[in-house]
Amino acid sequence: MKPPSPISPDLLDKYLRNECNDQEKEQVEAWYATLRNKTDYIDSLPEQEQQQLQNETFFNIQSQLEVDKKHVVSAFSLNWAWAAGIAASIGLLLGIYITYREADYQLLSSLQTSSVFTRSKEKERIAxxxxxxxxxxxxxxxxxxxxxxxxxxxxxxxxxxxxxxxxxxxxxxxxxxxxxxxxxxxxxxxxxxxxxxxxxxxxxxxxxxxxxxxxxxxxxxxxxxxxxxxxxxxxxxxxxxxxxxxxxxxxxxxxxxxxMPVQSRKEIYEPTTIVFSETPLDQVVEKLQKRFNIQIRLATPKLASCRVSADFEQQSLPFIMEMLCTALDATYTMSDKTVVIDGQPCD
Structure with a gap:
């Protein structure tokens, strides 16, 4: 069966870019309407050639999308007339013709694959x-x-x-x-x-x-x-x-x-060097309060007798508190400029 007469690739390209006038649009759409009526063209081919034709069409659609990404549009906003134009132009360049339904299925599949891949890469990039x-x-x-x-x-x-x-x-x-x-x-x-x-x-x-x-x-x-x-x-x-x-x-x-104003006390984030050697915790608290702009309370008064040995070199108050509480098996909370240490008394 003789396929329909071809149409100018330049005109198809112009149609895909939405640059055609009304007369040119009618010409392209009328040409494509003749393709839709040739539903027996693929059916007339042997099954092996049909499969080969479909595979080649799908491959070339993917290639076209990869080579010219600026023509890729969202599959969800694609109207049927536009899809038909894309399928027809690719078919012409390959020298083959496919039916309307087959063109839409192949095109949407490739566009959706490309869209998912693009979204995946974009998500990975901006995660x-x-x-x-x-x-x-x-x-x-x-x-x-x-x-x-x-x-x-x-x-x-x-x-x-x-x-x-x-x-x-x-x-x-x-x-x-x-x-x-x-x-x-x-x-x-x-x-x-x-x-x-x-x-x-x-x-x-x-x-x-x-x-x-x-x-x-x-x-x-x-x-x-x-x-x-x-x-x-x-x-x-x-x-x-x-x-x-x-x-x-x-x-x-x-x-x-x-x-920054000169002050005798450091902010909690400023590093300091301080050494304790078998020092009762209540004295440790007193020294830290003098060194930093902070108030420290013991939730369990008997913690005061616990002794601390530590050498903190250029460390901030939060780091010092973490190390103290780890050694004492205690915890601390901080609200604004008040620290509360809570734990069991030392044996």
Whole structure:
């Protein structure tokens, strides 16, 4: 059986790009209507040739989609007339003709396979991890590049399972102390509301609690770049060095940098060196209260007689508390600037 007369590939390509005028559209659709009436063309072929024809058609559809991805459209938004045009153009280029139903089935199968594959790769690329500290004490969270963040209760962080080759980006809210691993080829960025922090390798504390309407960044080591928009959406930027801090007021949109005030007590995240040798716990508590800006209470008064021997070198208060409680088989909670230690009395 003689197949229908072919149509210009240029016209088909124009039709697929939705660039045809009304007359050209009618011409293409009328041509395709003749294909739909030739339902006995494939049936007239031997079964082996039918299977071979179908396999070749499916292969070429996949090849066409892979070579020219910009023509791939969602299978769920594809209308039947458009599907018919795509199937017809591919059939013409191959020198074969297939029925309307077979074309739609093959095309939708390949498009759905491509769509699932694309979504899978996209999901893999942007897969993220979100962690919220629900504990009543600070918790250390390790990041994919071995950087870490000591997160206060209620703090939240979101980051990819794997950082990009050219940058490291995390979204953070609450209060946390970041210890960022140095990597000059991949700057580390933290987004907290409208505030963006850029570091190469340093340690600093972030207070980004939305309810307080003032975000604070305090640098312990290294250099930090802080930026935020003003009321006209112009970028404000400050560079912080050790013992400097920045404040961003969410209402006024002001970004201010200043020196950290000199104080005899350290913040809980600041490292310190302190040694205990068979020291009763009540004396340990007294020294820690003097060293840090914190109040410590013993839930079980008899814990006071427990003795502690430890050498803490350049450690933060949460780390010291973890080690103390491990040695005493006790637990601790922290609310704002109050720490409560709970456990059984020592024998």
């Amino acid at each position: 993220t991890i979100q962690f919220v500290n629900h504990e009543l004490r600070p918790v250390v969270r390790r990041l994919p590049d071995s950087s870490s963040v000591l997160m206060r209760t209620g703090a939240s962080i979101t980051y990819p399972q794997k950082f990009d080759p050219d940058k490291r980006l995390a979204t953070f809210s609450g209060e946390g102390f970041f210890d960022v691993r140095k990597d000059k080829s991949r700057p580390f960025f933290i987004q907290s509301g409208e505030v963006k922090i850029k570091v190469l390798g340093t340690s600093f504390n972030v207070k980004a609690v939305a309810a307080r309407k003032v975000f604070q960044i305090s640098v312990v080591t290294g250099r930090v770049q802080v930026s935020a928009p003003d009321r006209q959406q112009n970028e404000q930027q400050v560079i912080l060095k050790p013992q400097q801090q920045a404040f961003f007021e969410t209402d006024s949109k002001r970004l201010i940098a200043s020196l």
